[in-house]
Amino acid sequence: MAAYVLTRAGANVVMLEAGGPWDNATDSAMLLPSYASPRRGAATRARPFGEFDACIGGWDIEGEPYTRAPGTRFDWWRARMLGGRTNHWGRISLRFGPDDFKGKSRDGLGDDWPIAYDAIAPYYDRVDDLIGIFGSRENLPNHPDSKFLPAPRPRCYELLVKKSSDRLGITCIPGRLSILTRPHNGRPACHYCGDCYRGCKVNANFSSPGVLLDPARSTGRLTIHLNAMAREVTVGQDGLASGISYIDKDTGEDRHVEAKVIVLAASACESARILLNSRSTRFPQGLANSSGVVGKYLTDTTGTDVAGFIPALMDHVPHNEQGVGGGHIYMPWWLDNRQLDFPRGYHIEVWGGLGQPGYGFMGGIQRYPSGGGYGAQLKNDYRRYYGATVGFSGRGEMVPNADCYCELDPSVVDQWGIPVLRFHWTWSDHEYAQVRHMQETFRALIADMGGEVWAPMPTKEQGYGIAAGGRIIHELGCTRMGDDPGSSVVSSNCQAHDCRNLFIADGGSFVSQADKNPTWTIMALAWRTSDYITAQRNAGAL
Ligand SMILES: Cc1cc2nc3c(=O)[nH]c(=O)nc-3n(C[C@H](O)[C@H](O)[C@H](O)COP(=O)(O)OP(=O)(O)OC[C@H]3O[C@@H](n4cnc5c(N)ncnc54)[C@H](O)[C@@H]3O)c2cc1C
Ligand code: SF4
DSSP states (O other), rough: HHHHHHHTTTTEEEOOOSBBBHHHHOOOTTTTGGSSSSTTTTOOOOOOTTTTOOOOOOBTTBOOOOOOTTOOOOOEOOOOOOOTGGSSSOBBBOOOGGGGGGGHHHSOOOOOOOOOOHHHHHHHHHHHHHHHOBBOOOTTTTSSOOBBBOOOOHHHHHHHHHHHHHHHHHOEEEEEEEEESSSSTTBOOOOBBOOOOGTTTTBBBBIIIIIIIHHHHTTOOOOETTTTTEEEEEEEETSSSSEEEEEEEEEOOOOOOOOSEEEEEEOOHHHHHHHHTTTSEEEEEETTOSSSSSTTEEEOOOOEEEEEEEETTTOOOOOOBBBSSSOSSSSSSSGGGSSSSSOOOOEEEEEEHHHHHHGGGGGGGGGTTOOOOOOOHHHHHHHTTTTTTEEEEEEEEEOOOOOOEEEEEEEETTTTEEEEEEOOOOHHHHHHHHHHHHHHHHHHHHHTTBBBBSSOOOOOOTTOOOOOTTTTTTTESSBBOOOTTTTTTTTTTSSTTTTTHHHHHHHHSSSSOOOOOSSSHHHHHOOOOOOOHHHHHTTTOO
């Protein structure tokens, strides 16, 4: 987003990208049947979400380790490709609400952001206009509406979920996804193949290469260096950032690029790593780190999943209900924390239906009432039970805590000799109580649908089924914003307190999570930061 806005404002931009090229039009596996591969879509090391998935990278990248403090667990998903994780993300595109910027004022926990919703609302509008998003106007408190394209109609199983959620008093509305249901800004509408996670060959959904980088390149002012692994930000005699030193992964050579302004957008933790590795006599604990806060207040979304077998969905009339590659319905946070034993909320994502079967689909027929079998009966069982499972994923807000952070590992380096991150992670009772509530809610929904959950309710000792830190892949913080240079890394314009020509344009600047997915806010903030850079340059202040 920064490259898009800055090139259009007239800047010459050099982008360093640690991964290789990616072009949806040629590289996406959209419309490919799973049976086209002998693996039937099963995961590989570089594609842990399946061989057709559009993200190259994963939890474990050869030659690029990270470590965890003993006894703690944080899993770090990294993309290594042009466009990063926007190539396979879920496209759930939610605005944070006014309350989400003022958590501490509401319940005394964590910290408030130095900005309010009003400061970012015009940028959400611009992101909506540029990229396109579908949804419905609901006027719900703390779930601001976007400038929506029409939403697709619910699928069969989603209608069943809607009925149960109405009965249980849970808000259930059309989904909010950055997928085009009408032609928009020269891009065609979705043809409902359901393959979004593979990347869309026609660019009907949002991925940054087709929607942001192609227009940025067409200005003639964007140069992209692929396979360029940033090592550190270099600093001049004047204390300002002078450029980036990086490894050319194709040749193994060390290179340097000079710049008047540096924008880090390597994802929240990686940008922190680059800053911590930018040590000099002037900045011995890393650049922009006089506060010691780089790497601190790392957060992830809380999460747990429950799936149920719904007999009412068995023996359906075969029909095509693929739709967009994501849920057509969505359940935003609907309760009042004053009546609950945990702070902050969560939203619910719903999954199920008749997507294209691939390797391991249905998770094992032996779990269904027939118990498995052979021959014609087995094939018939697959037909009868296919599409009769509905799942719920809770995605909630954790409260930032001082025990969740990353730092440089004192002894481990990657294949280029660059020190790697070591993670520390601790959930608090707030998150456990919230996740217990998710489990109870999802089980109540499935029971109301006449269904059955085969997995028992996870116990307290099992953390009520909470996913490990990092596992929901919404890591934020590490270079948080604030007005006080003693307790934050960047200002409310995402400008480093210690170095005025250095900016952050990923999720690092977030002061807190919300009960929303973060990427729409990352992009709105990146646009706002880029406008600020332009204004400062024009005023001669940078
Ligand atoms: C499966 C999945 C589903 C998701 N679904 C949603 C969703 O529905 N809604 C939502 O809001 N969010 C979702 N997310 C999260 C979303 O993808 C991220 O919030 C978003 O992509 C973050 O953008 P980013 O630019 O900060 O980081 P990334 O997308 O990770 O991009 C970082 C880029 O920097 C490059 N890079 C990293 N290190 C270096 C280095 N040292 N030098 C040079 N380049 C480097 C990487 O190769 C990459 O291209 C999902 C994520 C995943 C994995
Ligand atoms: S579902 Fe729509 S947006 Fe997604 S890949 Fe298919 S055509 Fe593209």
